[in-house]
Amino acid sequence: MLGQTKGIKTSVPNEPKILFEEIGNAGVVTLNKPKRFNLIEYSMIARLSIMLQAWERTQSRIIIKGAGDNFCGGTDLKWLLGSNDPTIKSGIATQANNIYRVSRNKVPYISLLDGMSFGAILMLGSCCKYTVVTDRAIVAMPECRIGWLPDGASLHFMPRLDNHLGYYLALTGKRLKGKDVVLSGIATHCVPSARLEDLKVDLCHCKVEDIEACLNTYSETLGEFSLTPFIKDIDYCFSADTVEEIFARLTKIDNPWSNETLKLFEPLCPTSLKVALRALQLWKDLDLKQAFILEHRVLSRCINSYNGKEGLRSLLLERTDRPNWLPKTVAEVTDAMVDSYFEPLPEGEELMITD
Template identity: 45%
Template sequence: MFKLRIKFSSALAFKRMMSSQESDVLFETLNNAGVITLNRPKALNSLNTSMVTKLLPQLQEWESTKTCVIVKGAGDKSFCAGGDVKAAIDKVEGPIFFHTEYNVNYLIGKYQIPYIAIINGFTMGGGLGLSVHGRYRVATEKTVIAMPETKIGLFPDVGGSYFLPRLQVNLGLYLGLTGDRLKGKDVVKSGIATHFVPSSRLYELETLLSRCSNEIEIQALLNKFNEPSEEFTLADNIKHINYCFAAGTIEEIIERLLKVKNEWSSKTLEILHSMCPGSLKITLRALQRGAQLELGQCLKMEYRVACRCTESHDFPEGVRALLIDKDNSPKWKPATLAEVTDDYVESFFKRLPEDRELKFFDSKI
């Protein structure tokens, strides 16, 4: 009996050791569903090249063999808090990461079977790229979404130029430029999530979704679990958001905010003045153009900008100041909005050499 206990405890220890060495993304079949778990909970499930490289072929395979795909994050703090920007600022690694990540975003946007993202916890940047392009996005009371890229010298990528301009009343331009966070039922109100389900019911929801045999059953089940939204916390300022962020330039947005003169506009002005000036103008240009483009075209445009960001001063500097040295004192170049010329902004959007352009996995070329 004693020997059996030793063997059993050894087996448990081995199992724990193996689980600690688990893959950064897990794939399993549950009844009719393919289930993806982003498995870097200590890093808030942030994406790296290893993860997106595994995601692409598995999603392709499941598209023709499963009834639906469910994607979630390990732990209860985060679905996915974004991409691993410390790696993304590398001039070699960055473009490789973006190339694969954008292919995953593109596939999700054209996925033939129901793709259900359980966005429980922090869902930012790359996390939105893994969710918002899919057919169903389930938020909980723990959900916090944001596109905070202008704070680190980047821009809202992963298809942000596609989905942000398509949100109601210029809300997407506001979120993309300020990086403001939305929580819980506000995420449904904004149009970023499709359903709200309390986190305590997620296990039950996932199990029942996996048993569905068609999309009609999936829709009915999600609607059954869905809790109605409450009043949008930004409701009192929606008219101001629509007015201010309809402006064609950052300078004019600031002028309009100065005219509003309330607590929200003062806070928004303070936020904009703390952001990277170049990023603000690049972001506005990307969102204005993205409003007229399909998802694939947006991602091709974003890839050019992202590659140029890895080669520029601001993106590495923003990551250094906020995430590496953490001195929170980035030295932006250009340092002011007035110094960010139209030629500077446009240089980020120019085509790359043909062999460096973004190619999709289903490209005929």
């Protein structure tokens, strides 16, 4: 059982990878691997689960942030490459339950996203009642680049963004920065990075009914969304029913934005793209619990898939951005291949979500 002391960081030998503090009226979580972009691994996910359950009974708000210059660069790929199947599956299941717990906001959850915020942990932050980004924040879902699937409920959340913007972001891995993250609908507030620590202190000590007013005091004027000039094209292209048709529409438009978008697709895994699009289409009508159950089926297949292993091997061992995907093109990825990712798991392996 984890111990904690008022205002003092939880401490274990060799610099803990995740810290827990009780400051004022808040429980504060700090992802603590700053030299490795606060990348998430199973031990951190498991400890977070224990503390969130405890703090929902004792704290009036919970703040989640990263140490150093970044919130979180995503899941630690070295952990994925070096772990066995049960450990990875346990981590995925626990992470799903953590995000589901946060999304219910039994107490106000507040995430402070500074620097990089990639992958599933981005969704942990986005499911908070208040998602705060800074002018330095960069968010993205790059999983199709490694032969996996955008996870952490991102394919449940993203279809709900206007004008098929979420389809564009999830499939291409396009990065959004600063105020654009709020204007896209992913975050609720944008504050200057230089004032983030002051904001955290005020959030820890203000009355719970004053949290939103406190955030508004620090928030910057947003201005215009940088993707506004391309929204009609995004809506047109990414409302297509197939990846092939998305490519065809981008080619038909033939402008600087569409050509840049086609280049974003070039290194991505064809199978992941088709599976991700199917998931976006299916999960937009599901509640979060149902979406997590289907997501768990897909991710369980990614763990042992050729492309999932090839993406990790290429990135971590060969240090290249051109894995040898199989099939090599989206045209070669059949409906049957995509269907196989969504089939029920064997008895006892389906995800259990705890209310």
